[in-house]
Amino acid sequence: MAMAALFNRASKTQTFNLLCRSNRILTSISSPIQTKPLKAPFQVRSAVTRADDVVAFDEMVAGIQRKYYMLGGKGGVGKTSCAASLAVKFANHGHPTIVVSTDPAHSLSDSFAQDLTGGALVPVEGVDSPLFALEISPEKAREEFRSKNQKSGDSGVKNLMDGMGLGTLSNQLEELKLGELLDTPPPGLDEAIAISKACEVMEFVETQEYTTFTRIVFDTAPTGHTLRLLSLPDFLDSSIGKMMKLKRKLASASSALKSLFGKKEAGQDISEKLEDKLGELREKMARVRHLFQDSDTTEFIIVTIPTVMAVNESSRLHASLRKESVPVRRLIVNQVLPPSTSDCKFCAMKRKDQMRALDIIQNDPALSSLRSIQAPLFDVEIRGVPALKFMGDVVWR
Numbered sequence: 001m002a003m004a005a006l007f008n009r010a011s012k013t014q015t016f017n018l019l020c021r022s023n024r025i026l027t028s029i030s031s032p033i034q035t036k037p038l039k040a041p042f043q044v045r046s047a048v049t050r051a052d053d054v055v056a057f058d059e060m061v062a063g064i065q066r067k068y069y070m071l072g073g074k075g076g077v078g079k080t081s082c083a084a085s086l087a088v089k090f091a092n093h094g095h096p097t098i099v100v101s102t103d104p105a106h107s108l109s110d111s112f113a114q115d116l117t118g119g120a121l122v123p124v125e126g127v128d129s130p131l132f133a134l135e136i137s138p139e140k141a142r143e144e145f146r147s148k149n150q151k152s153g154d155s156g157v158k159n160l161m162d163g164m165g166l167g168t169l170s171n172q173l174e175e176l177k178l179g180e181l182l183d184t185p186p187p188g189l190d191e192a193i194a195i196s197k198a199c200e201v202m203e204f205v206e207t208q209e210y211t212t213f214t215r216i217v218f219d220t221a222p223t224g225h226t227l228r229l230l231s232l233p234d235f236l237d238s239s240i241g242k243m244m245k246l247k248r249k250l251a252s253a254s255s256a257l258k259s260l261f262g263k264k265e266a267g268q269d270i271s272e273k274l275e276d277k278l279g280e281l282r283e284k285m286a287r288v289r290h291l292f293q294d295s296d297t298t299e300f301i302i303v304t305i306p307t308v309m310a311v312n313e314s315s316r317l318h319a320s321l322r323k324e325s326v327p328v329r330r331l332i333v334n335q336v337l338p339p340s341t342s343d344c345k346f347c348a349m350k351r352k353d354q355m356r357a358l359d360i361i362q363n364d365p366a367l368s369s370l371r372s373i374q375a376p377l378f379d380v381e382i383r384g385v386p387a388l389k390f391m392g393d394v395v396w397r
C-alpha cells in the first residue's frame, strides 16, 4: 500500500491508535520511503562506516551486549520522537531499555504523554519489556551543584570552577535558573553545563543498578550543546593544563614563603587537592569521549528534516562528529512529505523545497555516505506509546 493511501486512511479513521494496532496495515507499508544507501563515501575513517555496511534494525536489536544510541540534530527536527520510538521498539523486542534526555528543554514527557520529570528513572507504561525514561534535570543538577559546594567547603566543584576561571559562573548557577541563563548565556556557561552533564552521564552509565539495561538511547540536546560536550576533553585538557601549571607556580611560591616563616604548607595541600579534582574530572571527560567514540557499542544517529537550513546544520554536525571520531552511520530525514498524485499549490511548493534539500544531501559527499532513512510527515502528532510504536515500525526497519 502506498504511503499516501496509508495516510489517507489514517486521517479518514481519525483513530490513530486503531491504526497502530493494525499489524495488517503496518506490515503492508511498502518502501517508497525507507532506508537507501546513497552514493559511495568519499573517505572512510575508522569511525565512519560505508552506507552499504550499515545494518538494518534486525542487527541493531541483535545481541545482549549493551549498546548506546545517541540521536542528535538541529532543534525541533524530531530527535525526541525518533529516540522515543527507537526505545519503544527496543523494549518491544525484548531489550530492557532506558531512554535518557540530556536536552535542557526536555520533551520526553510530551512525547510519551506521561510525566517523566523529576530527574529519576520513571517506568514507561504500555511496552513489552522494561522501558525507563530519564530526563536529566537542570534544576536537579543545580541543586546537586549547590549541595556539593556547601558540603565541600573550600574545595569541591565551586573551587574547581573558580580555579578554571568560571567562578562568576558558578555563583550564577547557584543563584539563577539554568533555563533563564540559557536564553542569554554568559561566556563559559555552555561548557559548565556540559561539564556537569558529562559527569551525570558518566555516573549514570557506570552505576551498578543500570547494568541490566541492554539498550540506552540518548535524546541529546541540539547540535551546539552536543558538540561542546564532545569537544570538552580538549577544552578541559588545555584549561586544566594551564591551571595546573599556574597552581604549581603558586604552590611553590607559597611554600617558599611559608617555609621561610615556618608555617604549614597549607597552600600546597589545596593545590594538590585541586590537582586531584581536576585529574578526576579529566578522567571522567575522557571516559565520556571514549563512550561516544567506541564504534563497537555506540552509534550517533543524525536526525534532520528536508530543509536547506537543517541539512546544512547536519552537515556541520557530521563534520564535527567525524573530527571527534564519533561513529555515525545513519541519517534520518524526518517529516518528508508522503507521495501524492494530487498536490495542492502549497504542498507542491513544499515538496519542491524538500526535493531541493534532499538533493543537497545526495550531493554532499559526507552526508550521502550515511544510510539515509526517510521518515514521512505524519498527519497526526506523534504522542504516546501506540503512536511511537507506529512511528518506530515505519522508521526503524
Ligand SMILES: Nc1ncnc2c1ncn2[C@@H]1O[C@H](COP(=O)(O)OP(=O)(O)OP(=O)(O)O)[C@@H](O)[C@H]1O
Binding pocket: 074, 075, 076, 077, 078, 079, 080, 081, 082, 103, 105, 106, 107, 222, 334, 335, 336, 375, 376, 377, 378, 379, 380, 381, 382, 383
Ligand atoms: N514525522 C513526523 N510527523 C509528524 N510530526 C512529527 C514527526 N516527527 C516529529 N513530529 C512532531 O514535531 C514536533 C517536534 O518533535 P520532537 O520534539 O521530536 O523534536 P526535537 O528535535 O526533539 O525538538 P527539540 O529540539 O525541541 O527537543 C513534535 O510535535 C512531534 O510530534
